[in-house]
Amino acid sequence: MKKKILILDDKESIAKIVAFYLNAEYETLWLDNPIKAIAWLQEGNLPDLIISDIRMPEMRGDEFLRFLKSNELFKAIPVIMLSSEDSTSERIRLLSEGADDYIVKPFNPMELKVRLKKIIQ
Numbered sequence: 001m002k003k004k005i006l007i008l009d010d011k012e013s014i015a016k017i018v019a020f021y022l023n024a025e026y027e028t029l030w031l032d033n034p035i036k037a038i039a040w041l042q043e044g045n046l047p048d049l050i051i052s053d054i055r056m057p058e059m060r061g062d063e064f065l066r067f068l069k070s071n072e073l074f075k076a077i078p079v080i081m082l083s084s085e086d087s088t089s090e091r092i093r094l095l096s097e098g099a100d101d102y103i104v105k106p107f108n109p110m111e112l113k114v115r116l117k118k119i120i121q
Contacts, residue, residue: 002027003048003120008037008064009082010056014105018051018082021109022116033057034064041074049120051112054083054094062094069098078119082107 005022007015007030015030022028029047031037035058037050050068054061061081068074078100083090091102101115 004029004046005116006031006037006040006047006050008032008034008050008056008061009053011053014053014082017109018112021113025113026116034059034061034067037064038067046074047077049078049080049116051080051082051116054081054085054090062097065094065097065099080112080116080119082112 019028084105
């Protein structure tokens with residue numbers, strides 16, 4: 001059974017690229033904002049990992065990360081932040097708030113795949 005990856009990004013093109021590289025080994029699902037992701041999680045869906053953008057409408061990815069890590073049901077889900085924000089202080093902040101990894105866009109999909117494998121084996 002394939003592990004399930006939730007791709008959370010408001011840009012469908014990014015989600016399609018990520019899914020293209022991961023679909024051979026993982027089941028992927030794309031949602032375009034954190035509000036939809038919260039509703040999906042609260043319906044009882046638990047992915048093995050979440051890949052999340054930071055800048056999204058309605059709720060930012062860092063706010064979504066804080067929601068996950070403060071919730072007993074969801075705090076164990078690994079999260080990789082995938083963002084165009086390339087500030088060292090931002091990376092440190094999100095990693096200290098519970099992100100398992102932080103990858104800057106534009107990114108190499110093969111690097112994402114290798115980092116993902118290190119988190120969920």
